[in-house]
Amino acid sequence: MKFGGTSMAGTERIRRVANIVRAQAARGDEVAVVVSAMAGETDRLVTFCREANPLYDPAEYDVVVASGEQVTSGLLALTLQAMGCKARSWLGWQVPIQTDDTHASARIENIDAPALIAAMQGGQIAVIPGFQGVSPHGRVTTLGRGGSDTSAVAVAAALKADRCDIYTDVDGVYTTDPRIVAKARKLRHVTYEEMLELASVGSKVLQTRSVSLAMKEKVRVQVLSSFVDEDAPGADSLPGTMIVSDEEVEGLDMERQLITGIAADKNEAKITLTRVADRPGAVASIFGPLAAASINVDMIIQNIAKDKGETDVTFTVPKADLLRTQALLEQRKEAIGYFRLISDDKVAKISVVGVGMRSHAGVAATMFKALADRGINVQAISTSEIKISVLIDEDETELAVRVLHSSYGLDAADAA
Numbered sequence: 001m002k003f004g005g006t007s008m009a010g011t012e013r014i015r016r017v018a019n020i021v022r023a024q025a026a027r028g029d030e031v032a033v034v035v036s037a038m039a040g041e042t043d044r045l046v047t048f049c050r051e052a053n054p055l056y057d058p059a060e061y062d063v064v065v066a067s068g069e070q071v072t073s074g075l076l077a078l079t080l081q082a083m084g085c086k087a088r089s090w091l092g093w094q095v096p097i098q099t100d101d102t103h104a105s106a107r108i109e110n111i112d113a114p115a116l117i118a119a120m121q122g123g124q125i126a127v128i129p130g131f132q133g134v135s136p137h138g139r140v141t142t143l144g145r146g147g148s149d150t151s152a153v154a155v156a157a158a159l160k161a162d163r164c165d166i167y168t169d170v171d172g173v174y175t176t177d178p179r180i181v182a183k184a185r186k187l188r189h190v191t192y193e194e195m196l197e198l199a200s201v202g203s204k205v206l207q208t209r210s211v212s213l214a215m216k217e218k219v220r221v222q223v224l225s226s227f228v229d230e231d232a233p234g235a236d237s238l239p240g241t242m243i244v245s246d247e248e249v250e251g252l253d254m255e256r257q258l259i260t261g262i263a264a265d266k267n268e269a270k271i272t273l274t275r276v277a278d279r280p281g282a283v284a285s286i287f288g289p290l291a292a293a294s295i296n297v298d299m300i301i302q303n304i305a306k307d308k309g310e311t312d313v314t315f316t317v318p319k320a321d322l323l324r325t326q327a328l329l330e331q332r333k334e335a336i337g338y339f340r341l342i343s344d345d346k347v348a349k350i351s352v353v354g355v356g357m358r359s360h361a362g363v364a365a366t367m368f369k370a371l372a373d374r375g376i377n378v379q380a381i382s383t384s385e386i387k388i389s390v391l392i393d394e395d396e397t398e399l400a401v402r403v404l405h406s407s408y409g410l411d412a413a414d415a416a
Contacts, residue, residue, distance in 0.1 A: 001021060001031060001032070001033045001034070001164075001165045001167065002034040002035070002130065002148065002149065002151075002165065002166045002167060003033065003034075003167045003226055004036045004148065004166075004226075005038060005040070005041070006039045006169045007226035008035055008039070008072045008076070009038045010038065011079075013226075014072070014075050014076055014079055015079055016226070017035075017076060017226060018079040018080050018085075019083075020226065021033055021076075021080060021085075021125060025085065025125055030120040032120060032127075032128060032155055032159060034128045034129075034130045034148060034152040034155055035127065035128070035129060035130060035148070036072065036131065036148040037068025037071070037072055037131070038071070041071075042065055042131075042145070045064050045067065045068055046061075046065060048064060049061050058103035059103045059139050059140075061103065061104055061142075062103050062142045065142055066132040066142050069129030069130055069131050069132060069148070070129050070132075072129070073089040073090075073091070073127045073129040074089050074127075076127050077125075080125055080127070085125055086122075086123050086125065088124060088125075089127045090116060090126050090127065090128050091129060091132070092128075092132035092133040092140065093134035093138070093140065095111060095112065095113070095115075095116055095128065096133070097111050097128075097132070097133035097151070097154070097155075098111065098134060100135070100136070100141075101135040101136055101139070102141070103139070103141055103142070104144065106133060106135065106141035106143055106144075107143070108150065108151075111154055111157075111158035113155075113158040113159055116159070120159075128151070128155060130147060130149075130151035131143050131147040131151060132147075132151070133151075144209075147207075147209075149166060149206055149210035150207065150209050150210040150213055152210070153210045153219050154217075156217075156219045156221075157213070157217035157219050162220070163220045163221075164219050164220065164222070165221075165224055166221060166223050166224070167224050167226035168205065168223060168225065168226065169225065169226070169227065170205060170223070170225060171186065171224060171225035172186040172224070172225075173186070173205050173223055173241040173243075173261070174186050174187065175260070175262065175405065175410040176261060176410070177264065177401070181401060181402050181411070184405065184410070184412070185410065185411075186240075186241065187261070188241065189241070189244060189248075190241055190242070190244075190249075190260060191243070191245065191249050191355055192211060192215035192243060192244070192245060192246075193246070193386055194260045194261070194354065194386065196208060196212060196215065197384065197386060197387045198260075198263050205223055206221070206223065206243075211243065214243065215245075218245065220244050220248075221242070221243040222240055222241065222242050222243070223240045223241045223243070258354055258356035258357070258360050258363065258408065259352055259354035259356065259357075259408040259410065260353055260355070260356075261353050262350065262351065262353070262405055262408075262410070264397050264398075264400070264401050265348065265351070266319075266348045266394055266397060267319050267320070268298065268299075268317075268319060268349045268391065269316060269318070269321075269325075269344065269345040269347065270314060270316050270343065270344045270347050270379065270391060271315055271317065271322075271326070271329070271341065271342070271343050271344075272312060272314040272340075273286065273312065273329070273336070273338040273339075274338060274339045275308075275310040275311075275312070276310060276311055276312065276313050276337065277310060277337045278309045279309070282337070285332070285335055285336045285337075286315075286329070286336055287315075289328050289329075290328065293324065293328055295318075295321045295325055296317065296318060296321075297315050297316070298317070298382065299314075299315060299349070299380045299381070299391055300313070300314070300315040300382070301314040301380050301381075302314075310339075313338075314380060316347070316349070316380065316391060319345050326341060326343060329341055346393065346394045346395070347379065347393065347394055348391070348394045348396075348397040348400075349389050350389065350390050350392060350397070350404065351388065351390075352367055352387065352388050352404060352408070353386060353387045357386050357387075358385060358386060363388065364383075364388055366407055366408065367390070367407070369407075370403050370407035371390070371392070371400060371403065371404075374400075374403050376396050376400050378390045378391070378392060379391040379393075
């Protein structure tokens with residue numbers, strides 16, 4: 001069981017979490033719990049580090065920011081003990097959760113679980129701080145922002161758990177953001193691949209890295225809300241959304257939609273370089289320096305070459321990297337040989353995701369016709385085997401999501 005920052009924000013919410021955990025253990029399950037820091041606490045600790053030393057040592061930064069989860073793991077263990085449960089906290093180095101030594105963005109290499117398993121078999125509820133581990137040199141490490149989901153999946157894999165329940169502030173994965181489309185439906189089952197695509201294109205329910213690990217280790221993940229009444233049925237009888245393999249979905253859900261979900265991401269910026277020489281190596285001269293600077297390029301369009309042997313190249317980068325990208329390209333203007341750099345950060349990426357695309361034609365045609373009928377201009381397109389993404393004007397985001405949700409028949413029949 002994993003509980004996020006909003007679920008752990010204060011003693012009252014921690015007591016609610018403890019009740020959910022106690023109820024699960026009372027059903028006879030062996031339970032491990034992974035917790036995040038209280039909402040906003042990690043940001044507060046990061047600020048302290050920057051104030052202490054703007055050029056901080058990442059190893060000491062990890063010592064500071066890992067303390068947020070240490071506090072909540074101890075508080076949850078204390079609360080469970082007050083309820084008569086046998087519980088204790090297991091810090092990352094005590095399990096141990098072994099990582100590489102890349103401080104502030106470490107990767108889990110191994111979890112040595114026998115002691116943890118023995119304690120759980122003895123009836124103990126293990127409370128583990130997410131987001132942290134221990135390096136080969138014995139130093140505390142952290143996994144990067146959002147790392148608690150990854151911790152939970154990794155612990156579930158090490159324990160060979162039946163399931164990893166991730167409790168958050170939503171009660172499952174929906175066909176799209178219910179705040180945009182009131183008729184959005186909660187999905188009973190989503191495949192790992194679909195969840196990876198949805199997470200990568202703007203769905204904030206789960207972190208991409210945790211879904212990738214779940215897929216690799218074949219960990220069944222369930223997304224649930226921690227904000228339920230204390231007398232509500234447990235996770236076994238009140239499911240949220242199960243994230244599982246293609247094979248399991250096919251066995252569980254015979255009436256799956258062609259399209260699983262629609263995601264919107266306003267964290268995109270578009271750059272166009274005009275009159276780039278149409279010759280071997282020209283595109284490499286653009287994207288090589290960006291890769292070296294760890295700037296992730298997403299959608300790329302190269303126009304057909306013009307009479308003068310020139311072409312325009314359009315691509316997107318995260319909005320936060322726009323200024324850095326512009327500076328890098330302007331420094332290399334002569335080497336690349338472009339005429340103008342045009343940027344636009346008022347764009348949004350709309351993505352349609354579904355494994356059904358593999359075996360059905362016409363998905364793209366439906367998307368483009370629906371957008372065209374409402375006068376929404378498509379500025380760029382990218383595709384994968386189970387995803388189509390388009391770049392549009394940011395002001396048309398909500399309209400595009402609603403139109404596509406209806407066009408693919410995703411609206412819930414019984415929604416108000």
